[in-house]
Amino acid sequence: MTADTAEDLDRFRQRAGAWIRSNLRPLDHAALAAATAGELDEEEELAAIQHERQLMRMMFDAGFAGITISPEYGGQGLTPAHQQAFNEELSGFEHPSRLMVPNLSPCAAVLLDFGTEEQKKTHIPAILKGEELWMQLLSEPSGGSDVAGALTTAVRDGDEWVLNGSKIWTTGAWWSDWGLCLARTNWDVPKHRGLTVFMLPLHRDGVDVHRIEMINGSKEFCQEFLTDVRVPDTDRIGEVDKGWTVGTRWMFHERMLYNSPLITMPAFGRPATSSVSPVEVARDRGRLDDPLVRDLIGEAAMLDLVGSRLQQRIAQGVRTGHLSDQGAAIARLFGGVAGARARTITFQIAGEAGAAWSQHDGAAAGRGTDFLMRQAGCIGGGTTEMARNVVSERVLGMPRERSVDRDVPFREVPRGPSSDARSRA
Amino acid sequence: MLLELTPDQDFLRETTSKFLASQVPVGEIRRLCDDRLGYDPGYWKRGADLGWTSLLVSEERGGGSVSGRGLIDLTLLAHEFGAHAAPGPLAPANVVAGALAEFGTHPDVLAALLDGSAVAAWCWEEPGGLIGGRELELDITVERGDLVLNGRKKPVEAAADADHLLVTGRSGGGLTQVLVATGTPGVTVERLQSVDMTRRYAALRFDDVRLPGESVVGEVGGAGPAVERQLHQALVIQLAETVGTLDRAFAMTLEWAFDRYSFGRPLASYQELKHRFADMKSWVEGAHAIADAAADAVDEGRPEAAALVSAAKAFSGRYGLELMQDCVQMHGGIGVTFEHDLHLFMRRATANAAIFGTAADHHQRLARITIEEDSRS
Numbered sequence: 001m002t003a004d005t006a007e008d009l010d011r012f013r014q015r016a017g018a019w020i021r022s023n024l025r026p027l028d029h030a031a032l033a034a035a036t037a038g039e040l041d042e043e044e045e046l047a048a049i050q051h052e053r054q055l056m057r058m059m060f061d062a063g064f065a066g067i068t069i070s071p072e073y074g075g076q077g078l079t080p081a082h083q084q085a086f087n088e089e090l091s092g093f094e095h096p097s098r099l100m101v102p103n104l105s106p107c108a109a110v111l112l113d114f115g116t117e118e119q120k121k122t123h124i125p126a127i128l129k130g131e132e133l134w135m136q137l138l139s140e141p142s143g144g145s146d147v148a149g150a151l152t153t154a155v156r157d158g159d160e161w162v163l164n165g166s167k168i169w170t171t172g173a174w175w176s177d178w179g180l181c182l183a184r185t186n187w188d189v190p191k192h193r194g195l196t197v198f199m200l201p202l203h204r205d206g207v208d209v210h211r212i213e214m215i216n217g218s219k220e221f222c223q224e225f226l227t228d229v230r231v232p233d234t235d236r237i238g239e240v241d242k243g244w245t246v247g248t249r250w251m252f253h254e255r256m257l258y259n260s261p262l263i264t265m266p267a268f269g270r271p272a273t274s275s276v277s278p279v280e281v282a283r284d285r286g287r288l289d290d291p292l293v294r295d296l297i298g299e300a301a302m303l304d305l306v307g308s309r310l311q312q313r314i315a316q317g318v319r320t321g322h323l324s325d326q327g328a329a330i331a332r333l334f335g336g337v338a339g340a341r342a343r344t345i346t347f348q349i350a351g352e353a354g355a356a357w358s359q360h361d362g363a364a365a366g367r368g369t370d371f372l373m374r375q376a377g378c379i380g381g382g383t384t385e386m387a388r389n390v391v392s393e394r395v396l397g398m399p400r401e402r403s404v405d406r407d408v409p410f411r412e413v414p415r416g417p418s419s420d421a422r423s424r425a
Numbered sequence: 426m427l428l429e430l431t432p433d434q435d436f437l438r439e440t441t442s443k444f445l446a447s448q449v450p451v452g453e454i455r456r457l458c459d460d461r462l463g464y465d466p467g468y469w470k471r472g473a474d475l476g477w478t479s480l481l482v483s484e485e486r487g488g489g490s491v492s493g494r495g496l497i498d499l500t501l502l503a504h505e506f507g508a509h510a511a512p513g514p515l516a517p518a519n520v521v522a523g524a525l526a527e528f529g530t531h532p533d534v535l536a537a538l539l540d541g542s543a544v545a546a547w548c549w550e551e552p553g554g555l556i557g558g559r560e561l562e563l564d565i566t567v568e569r570g571d572l573v574l575n576g577r578k579k580p581v582e583a584a585a586d587a588d589h590l591l592v593t594g595r596s597g598g599g600l601t602q603v604l605v606a607t608g609t610p611g612v613t614v615e616r617l618q619s620v621d622m623t624r625r626y627a628a629l630r631f632d633d634v635r636l637p638g639e640s641v642v643g644e645v646g647g648a649g650p651a652v653e654r655q656l657h658q659a660l661v662i663q664l665a666e667t668v669g670t671l672d673r674a675f676a677m678t679l680e681w682a683f684d685r686y687s688f689g690r691p692l693a694s695y696q697e698l699k700h701r702f703a704d705m706k707s708w709v710e711g712a713h714a715i716a717d718a719a720a721d722a723v724d725e726g727r728p729e730a731a732a733l734v735s736a737a738k739a740f741s742g743r744y745g746l747e748l749m750q751d752c753v754q755m756h757g758g759i760g761v762t763f764e765h766d767l768h769l770f771m772r773r774a775t776a777n778a779a780i781f782g783t784a785a786d787h788h789q790r791l792a793r794i795t796i797e798e799d800s801r802s
């Protein structure tokens with residue numbers, strides 16, 4: 001799309017701003033914080049998801065869904081700059097926060113990259129309307145870092161595939177509709193050459209979704225047990241045994257996180273690195289004038305600003321070819337480490353309320369529990385160690401770690417005793 | 426540094442880089458360490474011919490930029506200065522020239538600054554540090570049309586050998602800026618020792634320094650916004666320079682990691698070290714990103730400039746220096762020798778981190794801004 005045919009950015013921004021102000025409610029910070037902290041019960045959680053699906057539908061009907069996606073697939077066919085303008089206008093307003101990552105990116109992004117015309121025409125508009133909610137089924141009980149070591153197996157049976165195995169750590173699978181699933185289709189070749197990607201409806205016979213409780217009480221984590229799940233070959237994404245080609249792109253989208261041009265979320269307002277603002281915590285604890293607390297507030301603000309500008313720089317670098325796709329790992333690494341530091345900061349500012357609190361402690365309440373979950377952001381989306389591997393080996397060109405699984409049939413690769421720890425319910 | 430430069434900007438950067446590599450190679454920097462001025466006047470004049478001093482000055486006043494965004498162009502120069510640990514009063518010369526041009530005063534001085542025949546110092550910082558929250562104290566009182574200065578400035582880059590001093594002071598409730606010739610009676614200059622090889626700083630005392638009314642730059646008591654802008658410009662230049670030093674030190678250390686063998690393999694093959702390089706890479710890129718964002722906001726005069734500048738200062742003050750020390754660590758023993766060139770860049774980064782507010786000072790400034798924003802929203 002050229003500059004002449006695309007809707008003028010300023011006009012678009014005005015139209016978007018006007019629509020947002022008259023159709024969306026102001027962002028409810030407290031509700032968002034409660035949701036992130038796992039304080040919603042099942043019914044509340046489902047209601048929140050339902051509401052977000054409605055928000056998606058409203059945006060779709062108003063012509064603001066899939067701003068950078070082609071109209072063929074229900075999008076608007078505009079530029080990343082339009083998406084950015086929309087996100088800026090959205091600041092301070094409610095938005096479908098749970099329905100962006102991994103639903104739009106990486107899932108919709110992978111479909112757009114590798115899906116057939118028919119797959120895209122069927123699923124992308126449904127995703128944009130909030131009718132289909134997608135999850136990524138990558139990690140397995142045997143390991144998540146070594147994604148290509150998936151044990152979940154798909155065996156061909158005529159026009160169908162039969163899947164068996166288990167996927168795990170899928171956030172929100174219990175309220176989702178579809179999963180992108182990486183499965184092994186050939187055990188007799190080295191691991192990267194025997195994988196295939198499938199679209200998997202999560203409410204089909206043979207898919208058993210279990211919820212897992214996290215440290216903070218949230219039960220968003222899920223494990224799926226697949227028993228003889230039948231998937232038509234038309235629901236295969238990419239070529240048979242070429243799943244790693246898809247997987248590499250998939251991982252790239254995953255590392256881009258919220259910086260993907262497919263993502264609708266407020267550009268400003270809430271610090272990206274923590275769910276609670278350190279200023280609120282300091283105020284509610286009566287320590288806003290303490291220079292030591294202010295040092296922490298300043299540090300958190302610094303990390304937040306640097307993190308967001310780094311995301312932009314890396315995205316621009318990748319878009320313009322100054323950086324390879326692997327460069328996304330730089331921002332992933334920084335975001336993980338800075339996010340962990342931000343949690344430590346709010347915990348420290350909360351002081352004794354980090355150990356014991358009531359609702360009278362305001363924003364200081366619950367920061368201790370938050371802190372227990374600190375590393376989640378350094379694990380989910382690929383660990384920071386894996387990001388360091390990618391940066392050093394793929395960006396800086398340092399020697400790869402010695403690998404014992406590269407040129408041997410996957411069947412012969414050693415597996416540790418812990419690999420089966422969770423594979424049975 | 427920006428990822429995408431216009432061809433003109435790229436040419437400016439490339440020319441500067443080549444010029445610095447040939448004029449001030451590391452051997453020359455080492456020689457200049459004992460030089461009183463810290464640079465050769467002929468070098469500075471040739472630099473001025475290349476446009477080093479004109480970028481914040483409009484064309485009507487004899488200046489000019491290559492992209493129409495002088496401050497952004499200047500960050501490219503500053504980046505190269507950092508990457509070569511180059512000498513010369515880049516920040517003060519530009520900030521003062523920009524100020525004189527903005528208010529249209531002292532055209533002769535401006536012309537001399539532009540052609541490199543004179544040097545000016547920007548006298549803002551005071552003992553104890555102004556970013557951390559101390560009030561500016563140097564007093565400028567109007568007496569029968571004259572301006573009388575009393576107070577101290579420290580540390581001031583290039584002040585001992587400058588021809589002119591642009592001095593910021595307080596006049597009652599507001600700020601005032603005056604241009605002072607260095608030899609003026611009542612001005613005492615003390616040379617300071619510096620952690621940098623070629624950068625010279627001084628402490629200044631003003632005891633009843635009496636100047637004619639026309640020394641004022643802008644309005645008496647009305648210089649607040651201009652001073653803030655100048656501070657931001659000085660910081661943007663400094664930040665870009667620091668990023669240049671980080672780029673260079675990181676590149677040197679990366680090369681070393683491939684070349685140096687231990688236990689029969691290159692350092693670059695050990696996962697512990699690879700992971701530290703990955704962290705360093707994220708800091709280098711973070712420093713680039715935030716310094717560019719700050720430069721952009723200052724250049725356009727956007728309201729978020731103050732926060733971005735302080736975020737960049739706090740970041741490079743902490744993580745930039747951490748990177749430098751990690752580079753030393755990766756080198757082993759050779760890293761702490763005078764013989765190795767790494768310290769030339771670490772020195773510049775260290776000086777920059779301590780001038781115009783430490784990381785901790787900028788945390789405080791950023792906290793102030795964040796809390797104000799929060800109470801407004």
Ligand SMILES: Cc1cc2nc3c(=O)[nH]c(=O)nc-3n(C[C@H](O)[C@H](O)[C@H](O)COP(=O)(O)OP(=O)(O)OC[C@H]3O[C@@H](n4cnc5c(N)ncnc54)[C@H](O)[C@@H]3O)c2cc1C
Pocket residue numbers: 102135136137138139140141142143144145146168169170171376377379380381382383384385386389
């Ligand atoms: C909040 C959250 C949400 C998630 N959402 C999803 C999801 O939606 N879908 C999904 O598929 N998965 C999801 N995950 C799973 C996540 O991707 C994995 O947990 C992660 O990739 C790590 O895999 P693992 O847990 O098996 O740990 P392992 O791979 O066993 O790693 C254990 C430790 O060893 C380190 N390690 C492993 N290999 C290396 C190596 N080669 N070099 C250096 N260090 C190494 C790791 O960094 C880690 O510290 C989520 C996780 C979290 C925390």
